[in-house]
Amino acid sequence: MSGPRDWSPGEVPRRGAIRRILPVLLVFAVIVGGAVCLRSDLQNLLGTAPGSARAEVAAHRFYTGSGPLGGRCEGLPEELGADTGATLNALAHCLDRTWRAALEPAGIDYEEPEEVRLVGSPEEAACGTEDFDWAGIYCGGEGIVNVLVEDDPDSPDGREIFPMMFTLAHEYAHHVQAVVGISAQDGSEVFDEAWSRRLELQADCLAAATLRDVQPYLLNDLRRSLAYGTETGATEEVAAERRDSHGSFRSSALWMLRGQKAGSAGACNTWKAPEKEVS
Numbered sequence: 322m323s324g325p326r327d328w329s330p331g332e333v334p335r336r337g338a339i340r341r342i343l344p345v346l347l348v349f350a351v352i353v354g355g356a357v358c359l360r361s362d363l364q365n366l367l368g369t370a371p372g373s374a375r376a377e378v379a380a381h382r383f384y385t386g387s388g389p390l391g392g393r394c395e396g397l398p399e400e401l402g403a404d405t406g407a408t409l410n411a412l413a414h415c416l417d418r419t420w421r422a423a424l425e426p427a428g429i430d431y432e433e434p435e436e437v438r439l440v441g442s443p444e445e446a447a448c449g450t451e452d453f454d455w456a457g458i459y460c461g462g463e464g465i466v467n468v469l470v471e472d473d474p475d476s477p478d479g480r481e482i483f484p485m486m487f488t489l490a491h492e493y494a495h496h497v498q499a500v501v502g503i504s505a506q507d508g509s510e511v512f513d514e515a516w517s518r519r520l521e522l523q524a525d526c527l528a529a530a531t532l533r534d535v536q537p538y539l540l541n542d543l544r545r546s547l548a549y550g551t552e553t554g555a556t557e558e559v560a561a562e563r564r565d566s567h568g569s570f571r572s573s574a575l576w577m578l579r580g581q582k583a584g585s586a587g588a589c590n591t592w593k594a595p596e597k598e599v600s
């Protein structure tokens with residue numbers, strides 16, 4: 322992968338260095354605010370028996386009733402990298418339109434996020450300010466999407482900005498999970514990593530589905546970079562933490578491919594998938 326790597330193996334990475342590779346890693350684009358709180362009965366939760374929480378989520382009409390995802394994004398600046406804010410804001414409007422249209426046939430009323438914040442540092446986000454470095458974060462309680470935008474990339478072909486666009490689409494997917502009712506599991510304070518991985522990989526899949534016609538080549542590049550070893554660019558600690566809560570890079574690439582190929586919510590049903598596909 323071509324991502325910048327400005328420390329050598331074994332050297333303790335600087336905070337800024339970790340940040341710089343974050344969009345490439347798609348790391349810790351997380352949900353907080355109770356969206357991943359689970360029921361206390363984990364056995365029930367993790368099982369696929371009829372009536373279990375996972376079986377319930379897997380059978381949601383979101384997968385069978387939603388309309389197609391994808392489509393070009395009208396209003397996106399021609400030079401994606403010329404003005405990061407303008408590009409990401411235009412994309413946010415497209416994602417609103419895409420999701421509203423897709424959820425309508427399933428009889429689900431789409432609500433836009435309360436706010437989309439493009440932040441220069443985690444402290445400016447609506448939540449998650451104490452968390453480990455992230456590229457984006459969805460504050461479930463407030464319905465606020467945050468994307469970390471540090472430097473203004475001056476790459477007119479959009480290669481630098483596309484990972485941020487993907488992060489935005491990924492956070493939107495978390496918002497949709499909340500709107501649809503997939504992520505809400507009330508009644509427990511237990512954070513379960515297996516549940517989290519299914520949510521996160523689903524968000525990767527849905528993000529790829531929504532961006533499939535927006536920038537197909539850049540999406541291909543990003544997906545391939547994950548499939549072929551970007552993981553080695555992360556510190557062991559970062560990679561392990563990401564793997565536990567978000568799944569491996571390989572799994573991310575797998576679900577992105579499914580979303581990209583099918584362009585449908587039905588292709589992103591991680592709740593039906595065997596454990597090895599969500600590890």
Ligand SMILES: [Zn+2]
Pocket residue numbers: 349350351352491495521524
């Ligand atoms: Zn996420």
